[in-house]
Amino acid sequence: MTAPAPVREGLFTDADPPHLLGGRCGACGQHHFPLHDVCPYCASEGTEAIELSATGRLWAWTAVTHPPPGYKGQVPYGFGVVELPEGLRVVTRLTEADPGRLHADQLMHMVIDPLHIDDEGRPVVVYAFAPDDAESVSSTPMTSIL
Amino acid sequence: MTDVEIAGVGLHPFGRFEGVTVTDMGVAAVRSALAEAGVGRGGFQAAFCGTAYGGVATGHKVLGALGMTGMPIVDVEAGCASGAAALMLGGAAIRAGQYDTVVVFGVEKMPRGIIRSSFFDAWQEEAGFAATPAYFALRAQRFMRGAGVTKQHLAAVVVKNRRHGVHNPDAMYRSEVDAEAVMSSRVVCEPLHLWMLCSPNEVAAAVVLRRSEPTAGDRGSGPIQLAAAVLRSHLPGAVLSESTPMAGLTDDTLPTPTTLAATDAYEVAGLGPRDLDVVECQDTDAARELMSYEELGLCPAGGAAEMLEAGVTSVGGRLPVNPSGGLLSKGEPLGASALGQVVELVHQLRGEAGARQVHGARVGLAHTVGRGANAGVVVLRRS
Numbered sequence: 001m002t003a004p005a006p007v008r009e010g011l012f013t014d015a016d017p018p019h020l021l022g023g024r025c026g027a028c029g030q031h032h033f034p035l036h037d038v039c040p041y042c043a044s045e046g047t048e049a050i051e052l053s054a055t056g057r058l059w060a061w062t063a064v065t066h067p068p069p070g071y072k073g074q075v076p077y078g079f080g081v082v083e084l085p086e087g088l089r090v091v092t093r094l095t096e097a098d099p100g101r102l103h104a105d106q107l108m109h110m111v112i113d114p115l116h117i118d119d120e121g122r123p124v125v126v127y128a129f130a131p132d133d134a135e136s137v138s139s140t141p142m143t144s145i146l
Numbered sequence: 147m148t149d150v151e152i153a154g155v156g157l158h159p160f161g162r163f164e165g166v167t168v169t170d171m172g173v174a175a176v177r178s179a180l181a182e183a184g185v186g187r188g189g190f191q192a193a194f195c196g197t198a199y200g201g202v203a204t205g206h207k208v209l210g211a212l213g214m215t216g217m218p219i220v221d222v223e224a225g226c227a228s229g230a231a232a233l234m235l236g237g238a239a240i241r242a243g244q245y246d247t248v249v250v251f252g253v254e255k256m257p258r259g260i261i262r263s264s265f266f267d268a269w270q271e272e273a274g275f276a277a278t279p280a281y282f283a284l285r286a287q288r289f290m291r292g293a294g295v296t297k298q299h300l301a302a303v304v305v306k307n308r309r310h311g312v313h314n315p316d317a318m319y320r321s322e323v324d325a326e327a328v329m330s331s332r333v334v335c336e337p338l339h340l341w342m343l344c345s346p347n348e349v350a351a352a353v354v355l356r357r358s359e360p361t362a363g364d365r366g367s368g369p370i371q372l373a374a375a376v377l378r379s380h381l382p383g384a385v386l387s388e389s390t391p392m393a394g395l396t397d398d399t400l401p402t403p404t405t406l407a408a409t410d411a412y413e414v415a416g417l418g419p420r421d422l423d424v425v426e427c428q429d430t431d432a433a434r435e436l437m438s439y440e441e442l443g444l445c446p447a448g449g450a451a452e453m454l455e456a457g458v459t460s461v462g463g464r465l466p467v468n469p470s471g472g473l474l475s476k477g478e479p480l481g482a483s484a485l486g487q488v489v490e491l492v493h494q495l496r497g498e499a500g501a502r503q504v505h506g507a508r509v510g511l512a513h514t515v516g517r518g519a520n521a522g523v524v525v526l527r528r529s
Contacts, residue, residue, distance in 0.1 A: 004360065007269045007272055007273045008267075008269040020394070030395060031391055032393060033393035034392060034393075040382045040391070041382050041383055041395065051179025059288075059385075060284040060287050060288050060289065060386070061284070061287070062273060062280055062283040062284055062335045062336050062337075062470060063335065063336060064277045064279075064280050064335055065332075065334060065335065066260070066334070067274075068260050068271070068274060068276050068277035068278070068280075069259075069260060069261075069262035069263075069271055069274070069276055070262070070266075070272060070276060071271060071272065071273075071274045071277075072272045073273070073274055073275075077274055079274070079277060079280045079284070079335075081284060081385055081386070085398065087395060087396045088393055088394075088395065088396075089385040089393060089394050089395070090385075090392070090393045090397060091275070091385060091391070091392050091393060093273070093274060097260070097334040104291070115272070115273055115274075116272075122270070126273045
């Protein structure tokens with residue numbers, strides 16, 4: 001079988017568990033993602049590469065129902081923001097594409113998600129966040145607050 | 147200090163026009179504005195053209211087709227606020243004494259469907275991160291949770307703006323809709339339904355700016371002054387900022403680009419939100435309009451739903467918002483949106499807006515915000 005290829009190098013590790021690759025600023029201490037040479041918040045140049053926490057809490061979520069421009073995966077797909085313990089909110093795909101099955105502050109963990117098969121037959125993969133199995137489905141689903 | 151007045155405006159209607167080029171539309175709008183201002187060939191010393199999708203030398207093609215070139219012509223791209231950016235540059239050049247008369251116009255002919263933006267890297271498109279309505283939806287969800295706003299409020303924004311749009315002959319959608327129909331339209335990205343999102347389309351809008359001396363008195367029948375034209379970008383850190391970052395911080399106190407621009411504009415114009423009579427704001431989606439109430443200081447934090455429900459922002463209310471029908475009725479022509487709003491405000495301040503007239507309007511504000519981030523706030527005042 002052909003080894004999977006990340007949609008872009010340098011975004012995440014393929015260890016078990018996988019981690020997003022971000023940066024930490026030596027001057028202001030803030031974290032960022034993806035890794036930058038210059039801290040996006042204070043403009044210092046002393047950033048170091050780090051593995052970000054593999055787990056976090058759901059901060060915002062929706063589902064994309066029609067393929068956006070240039071997209072090569074399947075619809076619908078979940079899309080949202082997960083807050084990591086480092087004080088970072090990350091925009092991410094979600095493995096759950098039904099907004100009614102997700103809830104605020106839900107525990108989530110990072111996974112490597114198949115996106116599509118490229119022209120050379122390689123599976124292309126991307127990072128996503130999945131709800132923790134241990135957590136039951138929401139008692140306050142999104143639809144109830146709308 | 148030198149004042150800048152709006153000497154004339156022109157508009158090619160909002161809509162979809164097969165076989166009409168972006169240059170054709172620009173020519174129509176600029177020709178109308180020049181005629182209103184009584185300005186001909188050689189009568190202006192610079193031109194600024196706002197466009198995001200027009201392509202190379204869009205402004206030159208329009209003025210070339212009119213036989214009016216030789217002066218500096220600058221195309222300005224600032225996303226949804228391109229027109230506000232062009233107005234800022236034109237107004238500032240007059241105030242600085244560089245020119246007496248400047249033409250500012252915006253033209254756009256958007257591709258159909260979800261807007262494709264060169265802002266995103268190829269991998270972001272491939273992986274589904276270029277889903278613009280999804281970012282609107284996430285922003286709407288967070289706003290709704292914090293501000294006591296429901297889907298019914300979002301539908302009510304659409305109902306209000308479409309009702310206003312019925313009376314705007316230049317709007318693309320001119321039929322009323324009810325809340326039930328809005329809620330029955332398909333879900334694009336929860337919580338946003340199709341009719342809660344504006345449609346990308348086409349328009350051209352033009353303004354002639356002219357140096358004027360401050361007028362004595364305050365009669366409300368004098369020239370319309372460009373009291374402020376401000377463009378701001380984002381401060382880094384907000385994950386759902388219009389700058390569309392891949393990540394952000396947990397600091398929820400950062401002022402948004404809209405608030406930055408509005409604060410500057412109020413200071414430059416020497417007035418505040420209580421002095422406004424009419425507002426045209428960015429209603430790319432229905433939640434965006436309600437967020438703008440708060441970000442522009444039209445209501446306190448958490449007060450947008452009440453303001454809408456009380457009818458304050460309907461024509462006939464204390465502070466009508468989007469009497470033109472907004473982008474939800476007119477459609478969204480990115481680089482020309484702001485100048486389309488300015489043309490509407492000029493009609494309102496002149497008292498020539500017909501059935502959608504805001505009676506006695508003397509001070510108007512136009513707001514645009516989008517990718518970049520770019521936020522534009524323009525204040526017009528009739529002296």
